[in-house]
Amino acid sequence: MAVQMARGEMAKFDPKAWINLEKARVLLLDDHAEGGQILAQIVMGFGVKRITRSTAVAEAQEFVQASEFHIIMVNANLRESPAFEFIDWLRRAGLQPNSFTPVILITGHTQRAQVERARDCGANIVLAKPVSPQSLLERIIWIAREKRPFVNCDTYMGPDRRFHDTGPPAGMVGRRHNDPPESAVSEADVQAPEQPAEEFKGGEAA
């Protein structure tokens, strides 16, 4: 089953704009040799020089405890241990700054029983296989613009899953400190505002 995860408007980019990933440290957690190679070759093409590859959750846990990463990519279809548990652990591990590092969850087919786990594990964005350079670059640009706060509660720790602040559902009391009181929320208030995709301007040439 394909994972449908709400996401913002995908970043549009100017091919002439600059992007600098030379200093980025990327962790790839993928136990499929060819899948991991594909990801590694793509991100190297983007100029990433420091890639750490891991094929097991326990090993990846050691890496994030030892080094800082700027992007973490996780194959959702790990054979030996659930990828979602790694992300959930990462978010709650209290590692500064890695517990807040953007995570791209790479999904193939997702088991029906796992769809909710994929949505709720704390990843910033889901990228469905097959991965192409264009689709991955779009996600990286998107997470570079990521501003959603993290939400921490009993059942979830990760980026706010609401991409637009439309307030609590009609008739319910919100849990955000800045949510309006129940009586103030009407159907008209909960229409999501249209937000056009912001063009990524990129950096400057050296």
Added chain:
Amino acid sequence: MTAATFIAWENRLSKMVREPGGVRMGQALEQAETNLDTIQEQCLEAMDAQIEEMEKLCAEGGRQPPEDTKNQLYDLGNDVLAVAGAFDLKELGQASFSLCELVDRLRSRGKWNQAAVEVHLSAFRLLRQPDPETDRSSVILGLKGLTDRVASIAE
């Protein structure tokens, strides 16, 4: 209902990508494609071996394969999906997705349909070849329809 805490965080990547230097995005895409070309042959060889392994598993498992065989077929299907689509074999990737859906829905109900799995694997062979005469979209539609029918009966 428990209270939720909202935590602001610094997006280190945001500053980094804008630092002077780096590459133009168009060049980044071109270089990534060039890099993929260097591993294409090796990845496709590995994928072909995985398809062979699936055929073997399916044949050996018969009409009532052990759970481990079903799980291996599912995992290998996901492996094929990852490689095929990355190297211009989009329909093969779609066929492997259909197989994974079929296997997942059948195994979750404790059911199996060897013939439907075999049809998918035969389609893998067909879609692996660059034959312009093959109506690839019809093959995919047929596989999806088969998966839906067989899985619906099992459910």
